[in-house]
Amino acid sequence: MSIEKASVARPARVIVVGNEKGGSGKSTVAMHIAMALIKSGQSVATLDLDSRQRSFTHYIENRRAWAQHVGRDLEIPNHTCFDPQVDYPTEEDEAAGCQALTDAVDALAQSHRFIVIDTPGHDSDLMRRAHAMADTLITPLNDSFVDLDVLGTVDPETLGVTGTSHYAQMVEDARSQRQLLDGMTPDWIVLRNRLSTLGSRNKRLVGEGLQELSQRLNFRCIEGLAERVIFREFYPRGLTAVDDLDEITLGTRPTMSHVTARLEIENLLSAMGLADSMASDEMMGQARDAA
Numbered sequence: 001m002s003i004e005k006a007s008v009a010r011p012a013r014v015i016v017v018g019n020e021k022g023g024s025g026k027s028t029v030a031m032h033i034a035m036a037l038i039k040s041g042q043s044v045a046t047l048d049l050d051s052r053q054r055s056f057t058h059y060i061e062n063r064r065a066w067a068q069h070v071g072r073d074l075e076i077p078n079h080t081c082f083d084p085q086v087d088y089p090t091e092e093d094e095a096a097g098c099q100a101l102t103d104a105v106d107a108l109a110q111s112h113r114f115i116v117i118d119t120p121g122h123d124s125d126l127m128r129r130a131h132a133m134a135d136t137l138i139t140p141l142n143d144s145f146v147d148l149d150v151l152g153t154v155d156p157e158t159l160g161v162t163g164t165s166h167y168a169q170m171v172e173d174a175r176s177q178r179q180l181l182d183g184m185t186p187d188w189i190v191l192r193n194r195l196s197t198l199g200s201r202n203k204r205l206v207g208e209g210l211q212e213l214s215q216r217l218n219f220r221c222i223e224g225l226a227e228r229v230i231f232r233e234f235y236p237r238g239l240t241a242v243d244d245l246d247e248i249t250l251g252t253r254p255t256m257s258h259v260t261a262r263l264e265i266e267n268l269l270s271a272m273g274l275a276d277s278m279a280s281d282e283m284m285g286q287a288r289d290a291a
Helices: 024-040 055-071 092-110 126-132 166-182 200-215 229-237 256-271 281-290
Strands: 014-017 043-049 076-083 114-118 136-144 150-155 161-164 187-195 220-226
Touching: 014 024, 014 092, 014 126, 014 220, 024 043, 024 055, 024 220, 024 229, 024 256, 043 055, 043 092, 043 126, 043 281, 055 076, 055 229, 076 092, 076 126, 092 114, 092 126, 136 166, 150 200, 161 200, 187 200, 200 220, 220 256, 229 256
Parallel strands: 014 114, 014 136, 043 076, 043 114, 136 187, 187 220
Antiparallel strands: 150 161
């Protein structure tokens, strides 16, 4: 897949959330990044490239419906579900679909400071194009060897890393093409997702494997989001940990778990090199009152 026609001199920063394995939490991460940026006063557009699953799109639709239900003005990004099969249904037109994605991103970049793209959990020309356009690539990864397999191969006896795997190779190809085109190498962040709050041998070994792969593949590994029920409860109402969660908006009183989740998102934005202008003091007070 060539990106020769891609326009890379964009005024907006393109953030792509990608992983070939489904169930890694891509849509949750994408939604939280988008809303955190909006809360900090940035103009944000969002794109859902998974036209079949549409988890990101449903998340935003849930937010719009819940805002109407509770009578609150919940900020909503300028969202598009990009479906190349509608306008470009044949294999011969895959290149046209990729160019249409580039054109869509270029158009959004003229009126938005950030563009957050959620990708499907499978390889495709469209997914590769999105990765090649990324200024920042976020790869959520559940804390298991099953999920580590998309990045690297592991020796069954020692559990040490023996090589790189299919998704990592695809990212390397996309980054190399971008480097040749404009000399820019996308910042790749692997986000350890759904981490157990307890230490374990598996957690340590997966962490060691990721650290070794980070040296081979030139990505930054971040211990990101813990396994929290609240992230699952947010989805039906379209809420995020960075929202102003009072009892009406949330449907229940906020707790310290909500505060901790918010801090995790703030740490992610800080690791991405974004100015963190979200204040947690108000929510901290709410949580202490609820305790």
